Amino acid sequence: MMTGFGSNQYSHYTAYYWTHRPTNVTKNQLMTAPMNGKTCRAVQLQFIARHGSRFTDASNMRKYTSVHSKLIESGQNSEHPFLNTWTNDYNEDKAWELTALGMDEMRYLGAKYGKSLYDLFQMAGSRRFTSSNTSRAIDSANEFKNGINEELGRQNTLTPVKTDERRIRFYNGCPRYTKDVRSNDALLSQMTKFEEGNEFKSVIENVKRRLQISTPLTADDVKVIRELCSIELGAFGKEAWCHLLSDEDREILQYGQDIEDYLIRFGGDPLNKDVTCPLMKDIEMSFETAIKQIRANESYDVMDVRIGHFSTVSLLLNALGLYQDTEPLKADNFMEMRDRQFMSSCVVPMSANVAFVLYICDSNDEDDYAVRVIVNDADVIVPGCGSTVCEYRKLINQIQTISKSCDYDKFCEIDTSSSSTISISIYFLFIFWLSYI
Ligand SMILES: O=C(O)[C@@H](COP(=O)(O)O)OP(=O)(O)O
Numbered sequence: 001m002m003t004g005f006g007s008n009q010y011s012h013y014t015a016y017y018w019t020h021r022p023t024n025v026t027k028n029q030l031m032t033a034p035m036n037g038k039t040c041r042a043v044q045l046q047f048i049a050r051h052g053s054r055f056t057d058a059s060n061m062r063k064y065t066s067v068h069s070k071l072i073e074s075g076q077n078s079e080h081p082f083l084n085t086w087t088n089d090y091n092e093d094k095a096w097e098l099t100a101l102g103m104d105e106m107r108y109l110g111a112k113y114g115k116s117l118y119d120l121f122q123m124a125g126s127r128r129f130t131s132s133n134t135s136r137a138i139d140s141a142n143e144f145k146n147g148i149n150e151e152l153g154r155q156n157t158l159t160p161v162k163t164d165e166r167r168i169r170f171y172n173g174c175p176r177y178t179k180d181v182r183s184n185d186a187l188l189s190q191m192t193k194f195e196e197g198n199e200f201k202s203v204i205e206n207v208k209r210r211l212q213i214s215t216p217l218t219a220d221d222v223k224v225i226r227e228l229c230s231i232e233l234g235a236f237g238k239e240a241w242c243h244l245l246s247d248e249d250r251e252i253l254q255y256g257q258d259i260e261d262y263l264i265r266f267g268g269d270p271l272n273k274d275v276t277c278p279l280m281k282d283i284e285m286s287f288e289t290a291i292k293q294i295r296a297n298e299s300y301d302v303m304d305v306r307i308g309h310f311s312t313v314s315l316l317l318n319a320l321g322l323y324q325d326t327e328p329l330k331a332d333n334f335m336e337m338r339d340r341q342f343m344s345s346c347v348v349p350m351s352a353n354v355a356f357v358l359y360i361c362d363s364n365d366e367d368d369y370a371v372r373v374i375v376n377d378a379d380v381i382v383p384g385c386g387s388t389v390c391e392y393r394k395l396i397n398q399i400q401t402i403s404k405s406c407d408y409d410k411f412c413e414i415d416t417s418s419s420s421t422i423s424i425s426i427y428f429l430f431i432f433w434l435s436y437i
Contacts, residue, residue: 005242033359058092099235105351114152
């Protein structure tokens with residue numbers, strides 16, 4: 001169960017451990033970092049993550065039953081006998097909820113950061129935990145806390161989780177982004193085209209061949225089979241459904257989903273950067289406040305944890321300029337993009353996370369701070385930084401390209417000027433017609 005199945009290309013439904021194996025850290029491993037010949041000391045952790053592995057939603061749970069019935073009625077062959085005994089045991093009360101694996105992922109991450117920044121968290125200072133208002137995000141934040149507490153040998157003394165939709169699911173409260181990106185059929189047409197193309201058709205034919213059935217299957221049917229494979233693996237450690245698809249089939253199915261995610265949740269539209277404004281402002285403010293309070297010798301947030309969703313993390317990574325491909329993901333370039341940077345199962349699996357560790361390098365120099373950026377347990381170089389330990393000013397410059405001049409409420413307004421121009425023209429035409437008759 002820990003390692004998943006096959007190539008683990010399950011896009012949104014990839015469990016964290018399947019693409020990022022658990023590793024051991026040593027106590028205080030992140031407490032120091034080198035910068036320009038100095039040894040810097042950790043003073044703050046900002047941690048932003050997608051919630052842990054979860055169950056699917058209720059409507060998909062129902063689709064499981066209809067696809068299973070379709071296969072049974074098609075007279076599927078005897079090579080997959082599990083289909084004859086499989087029952088849909090998914091309880092709709094569990095829709096969207098964390099699985100045991102998801103809780104484990106978040107506890108693991110909490111323990112990992114608790115251990116690698118042990119001395120930092122022994123310090124006085126406040127801890128901030130924020131999540132969206134979904135139970136999977138709140139539960140994940142609590143599991144992360146449990147992991148830290150276990151590592152520090154403490155009872156549950158950390159502050160409670162606060163919910164804040166605007167900072168965590170900033171993309172949900174923005175009418176312009178919804179209209180121009182999420183509901184933009186023209187933008188999403190690349191994904192639809194890919195699902196109607198030859199690669200996708202070959203997956204459908206492969207599944208039919210394995211089952212020896214002639215009943216037509218749809219793109220949605222094979223997507224449900226892929227989801228059943230990953231959900232059953234993640235929730236129950238069962239892999240029977242996975243045998244209906246090959247690694248190549250999964251790679252094609254993932255590309256279809258990655259096209260959609262690239263378009264609406266990553267680099268596919270310029271608005272995808274601007275919409276991160278509330279989160280980017282919050283990250284900047286958390287750094288700036290901590291630095292100001294450190295200088296004033298005051299207590300500050302030594303830990304600032306935010307737990308959200310796929311889009312929280314993917315939009316943040318895109319805004320930081322990470323995992324950028326030179327070519328866009330499109331319906332006609334599957335083969336060229338096989339080694340792409342933006343591969344959702346690796347970049348944004350369940351529990352995907354971005355850690356910013358703030359360091360002070362010279363307490364006599366007010367501006368001498370650095371930040372180490374760690375994505376899914378690996379150090380990354382943010383563009384403009386030049387190295388994995390980044391001078392604070394350089395990182396803030398990158399963040400400020402979005403946070404500095406953004407006016408989120410104004411940005412999110414839908415431009416009605418063209419429709420109002422049409423209304424005014426119709427009004428004057430009507431007046432003109434009245435005066436004419
Ligand atoms: O449906 C999914 O897989 C994502 C997409 O939703 P947004 O990230 O766009 O809210 O949600 P998640 O599992 O992270 O809650």
